[in-house]
Amino acid sequence: MPEKKPYNRYEADKKYNDANARRYGLKFIIKHDADIIAELDRQPSVNGYIKRLIREDLARRGLADPDVLPDEIELTDPDDMPE
Numbered sequence: 001m002p003e004k005k006p007y008n009r010y011e012a013d014k015k016y017n018d019a020n021a022r023r024y025g026l027k028f029i030i031k032h033d034a035d036i037i038a039e040l041d042r043q044p045s046v047n048g049y050i051k052r053l054i055r056e057d058l059a060r061r062g063l064a065d066p067d068v069l070p071d072e073i074e075l076t077d078p079d080d081m082p083e
Helices: 009-020 029-044 046-059
Strands: none
Touching: none
């Protein structure tokens, strides 16, 4: 009988993430993007904030999938958004 490989958490996480997740990196230049950096720094969850903005945009453009869009999302009026 072949010897069973011991459980490797790193390999298991990598296999799951490769199949189920995507990572995107953003780079901001302090001199040019200070306003964006300041706003992101104020957020308790940058990931959640960016996802919410994208989902709001999709909903505004009529591209939101109601099966994916969380029920609790509250659309922000673009005129109320800080500049």
